[in-house]
Each structure stands twice: as structure tokens, then as C-alpha cells.
Amino acid sequence: MTYDFRSVARMEWIKLRSLRSAWWLLVASMLSMVAMGIGIGLGYRGHTPVATADQIVNNSLGGAILAQLFVGALGILVVTGEYSSGTIRATVAAVPRRSLLLAAKACVYGGLAIGTGLAASLAGYLAGQLAIAGSPVPHASLGDTANLVPLLLTGVYLGVIGLIGVGLGALIRHSGGAIGALFAGLFVPMIVAGLFGEAGIPVGRFLPVLMLLNSISVTAPVPGMIPAWAATAVMVGYAAVALAIGGVTLSRRDV
Numbered sequence: 001m002t003y004d005f006r007s008v009a010r011m012e013w014i015k016l017r018s019l020r021s022a023w024w025l026l027v028a029s030m031l032s033m034v035a036m037g038i039g040i041g042l043g044y045r046g047h048t049p050v051a052t053a054d055q056i057v058n059n060s061l062g063g064a065i066l067a068q069l070f071v072g073a074l075g076i077l078v079v080t081g082e083y084s085s086g087t088i089r090a091t092v093a094a095v096p097r098r099s100l101l102l103a104a105k106a107c108v109y110g111g112l113a114i115g116t117g118l119a120a121s122l123a124g125y126l127a128g129q130l131a132i133a134g135s136p137v138p139h140a141s142l143g144d145t146a147n148l149v150p151l152l153l154t155g156v157y158l159g160v161i162g163l164i165g166v167g168l169g170a171l172i173r174h175s176g177g178a179i180g181a182l183f184a185g186l187f188v189p190m191i192v193a194g195l196f197g198e199a200g201i202p203v204g205r206f207l208p209v210l211m212l213l214n215s216i217s218v219t220a221p222v223p224g225m226i227p228a229w230a231a232t233a234v235m236v237g238y239a240a241v242a243l244a245i246g247g248v249t250l251s252r253r254d255v
Contacts (some may be wrong), residue, residue: 029067033124036063041131053140060128061217075165114159121155167242178192
């Protein structure tokens, strides 16, 4: 029997929603955003001089630093979980076209990751706004594009990190190794670039975490960083490369 993309995607959705760890990791990503939003709001309540609305928005979305690890780890487990359990043999027997299989995994989880990222970003923003209620700190309206754009792009960023996780899972096939590679890829280059000071800026402006903190999740990019939309496009490019390499590896290796 030959399965089309829709059928394979339906099967992947059934497998994904049956994973208890999936929902725990997604909930953890939401809670990390909420916790940061609350912490920032409470911190700014007694801030002198009074914080600006931009500062609240910029820092309330900082929970994405931790949330990206949960979302990325789940993207990895979407692939490696089948290898550790041995169910990948049955999956490949049912869907011999591995490129179709990976595409279905990426689309199903990518949609869920982006949706979760957007919800987590909104939760972080709302938590920050609720935490400053009754204080002199000004509130930030989502009717202002300058506040809405970083919220949306932060959610997209988290979803893209999830897709990078899927690509790493297909490439490495081992949960621990792939999660370690994700962590190293996100943070080690940032640390190395920081060691070079200003000389590291030309490279640092294209590193995921630095783009998140200084361009994507802020109302105005830090001087020297690329615009938020361009940074998001770079992240999408990274995900496309990760999935392409993972797809080639998946097709050439035995299960």
C-alpha cells in the first residue's frame, strides 16, 4: 500500500500526540516564558527610574532562551524516539520514501512548534503586563506594531528551532548526542564570538541566540544587528539546511 503525504502526516500526528514527553516539554516551554514574564514585571515594579514599555516587552520575551531548548529537544525526539524504541523499522516499512517521512514529521511538528511558540510568547508578554498592574510602569499595547512584531517573531523563532531539532535528530539519530549538538550549536558559538569583543560582531550578528536577544525579540534591533525580519529569514535558512542534511543522511543510512 502506498501512502500519500496527507496519510503519512496523519500517522505522524497520532504518534506525536501519543507521546507523554511531548506535552511535558511543550508545557515546560510555556512555563519558562510565563516565569520570565512574571519575574521581569515584578522586578520592574520598583525600578528607578521607571522602566519604559519597550523594556518590559523586550525582557518579558527573554524566556525564549530556555524555551528553545525544550522545543528543540522535542523536535529531536520526534525522530530519535523511533530509533530508541525500534519502531522506525515499522515506520520505514510502511513509508519507504524517507524524504516523504521526514517532510511529514517536519510539517506536523513544525506546525505544533510554531503554534506553541506563539502561545508561549503571548503568555510571556501577558505575564509581564499583569505583573506590573497597579504600578507606575507603563503598559505596552499589542495594537502597537512595535510590540506585536517581536512577540510574533519570537514565536516563529521557537518553531524554527523545533525544525532544526528534527533535522539534527535525523542526522545524529541519538537523543543525547543530538540534544548536546543543539545546545552546543546555540551557545558555544555565542561564547566564542563574545571572546573577540567587537571583532566578533560580524559573525555574532548571525548567531541564533544573539539574533533572538538583540533583534528578533526586541522592539528595535541593537545597533550592529540585522533587522528582525532578516534575522528570522536567516533562522529559516538554518532550519532548511538542517532538514536537508538530515534528509540526505536518513535516506542513505540503514535503519
